[in-house]
Amino acid sequence: MSYSFEYIDIILLAMIAGFIFLRLRGILGKRTGFEGKSPAQFKEVLKNIKVDQAAKPKENFDDEAQKEFLKGAKIAYETIITDFSDNDNRITKAKPxxxxxxxxxxxxxxxxxxxxxxxxxxxxxxxNKAEIKEHKKIGNILNVTVNFIAEVITCIKDKDKKIVSGDPEKIKKIYDTWIFSRDTTSANPNWQLVNILT
Known part of the structure; x- marks a missing residue:
């Protein structure tokens, strides 16, 4: 008789364990193979996160960003030098x-x-050559120091067109170190020349 009671106890315990298991599964859920897939309502959020992550290397001024910067720096250098030589006695093209x-x-x-x-x-x-000497970020401001080696023909003449300095027939090599700067939080992507080192 005692054996039958033990048998009933085992069945009751098994039923209680089964009930607890079903309750836990209802509360915690179960693995369905869905892991790694995003529900439709989160697709837009994930898209935005991916875009933000892709933009971060540019903020960090990585190799690709530096190459793009140097292309623009060469154009800026030529624009500024040639604008300074214009004879209207004011900076126009290079002002921005x-x-x-x-x-x-x-x-x-x-x-x-x-x-x-x-x-x-x-x-x-x-x-001839443009290379980044250093770059520093102070707060939101990124400063980039560039060494330029360029070739120009230059001379200064007086009002009677007599040569005061330079040689109109000779190519001169010039060495410059310029510092460009931009606010990384600004929507304006343009850099500005902020210092010329001598």
Whole structure:
């Protein structure tokens, strides 16, 4: 008789265990092979996350971003040099590429040149080399120092067109170190020249 009671106890315990298992599965769920797939309502959110992750290397100024930067820096360098040689005594094309201090310095130099009755003749041959010396991020501002080696033909003439300095027949190699800067949080992708190292 005692054996039959033990048998009933085992059945009861098995039923209780089964009930608990079913309750837990209802609360916690079960593996269905869905892992790794995103529900439809989250697809847009994941898309946005992927776009943000793809944009991060550019914020970090990686190799690809540096190559793109140097292409633009060469164009900016030529634009600024040739604009300084124009004889209207003011910076025009290069203005968006200069911060306020550099723009004022260039304009002051042009005014001084005009006062003396001098004008420049510059033929830009090309940039032989442009390389990033260093880049630093301070807060949201990224500063990039670039070493340029370029070739130009340059001379300064007076109002009677006599040569004051330079040689209109000779190619001159010039070495410059410029610092460009931009706010990484700005929607404006353009860089500005902020300093010229001597």
């Amino acid at each position: 590429l200069l911060n306020k201090d550099i723009f004022n310095q260039f304009n002051d130099a042009l005014k001084e040149r005009a006062k003396r009755g001098h004008f420049a003749e510059i033929t830009f041959i090309g940039v």
